[in-house]
Amino acid sequence: MHPAAVVHAQRKLENAERALHNLRNAEDFSEIEREWSAFLMALGTIYTKLEQGSKLNNVSRGWFDQVKRERREDKLLQYLHQARNAEEHGIEDITSRNARILRQPLKLPNGKTAELRISLPAGPEDLQLSEDGNETKLFDGLQRISSTVALVPVKNHGTIFSVPDEHLGKPFAPVDPLAVAEAGYDYAALLVSTAKAFSELN
Known part of the structure; x- marks a missing residue:
């Protein structure tokens, strides 16, 4: 394994870690989609x-052949690979925006309190009441409970790759961008670590 390849891979791993950190802290649809x-x-x-670095010798080349085979056979790794290709080369969305749930505390005429929960598609986080052509807010202080971006099947060269439900021979859930990214990052970190060990044997 060429040492320079490991250096470059480590830098990209740091980029992936930064995106993963931002994904964990994303607060709206656009942020989640951008960091994903x-x-x-x-x-x-x-x-x-x-x-590229594995081409230096037969040992590292053989190792990376196994890596590529595992990526083809593992549902989560294959999905990450195909989602990346679809994002770079395709025009279809690789995620979908789920409905949001908004919460509004209410005070009832009998003095008791209640809570109204409203499911909305992506859009402004307020409800409006139209009366005689004049729009006013129906509620103030709506609180968002959930706002999620879901993964969708991706298509490349006529083949559809489903959202993964298995990784490294085990069932995988929940399936959302953050969970899949965390699993993908852990696997990539192991790859870079292994490649580094190979480079020190040159």
Whole structure:
């Protein structure tokens, strides 16, 4: 394994880690989608750098052949790879925006309190009441409970790749960008660590 490839792969791993951190702290749809895309791009480049570096000798080349085989056979790793390709080369969305649940505390005429929960698609976080052509807010202080971005099947060269439900031979759930990114990052970190060990044997 060429040491320079490991250096470049480590840098891309740091980019993936940064995107993962931002994904954990994302607060709206656009942030989640942007960081998910950034993570996929960084992850894909790690493979590219290590593949080039593995050509230095037969030992590292054989190891990376196994890595590529595992990526083809593992549902989560294959999905990450194909989602990255679809994001870079395709025009279809690789995520979908789920409905949000909003919460509004209410005080009832009998003095008791209640809570109104409202499910809305992506859009402004307020409800409006239209009366005689004049729009006013129906409620003030709506509190968001959940706002999620879901993964969707991705398509490349006519083949559809489903959202993964298995990783490394075990059932995988929940399936959302953050959970899949965390699993992908852990796997990539192990790849870079292994590649580094190979580079020290040169």
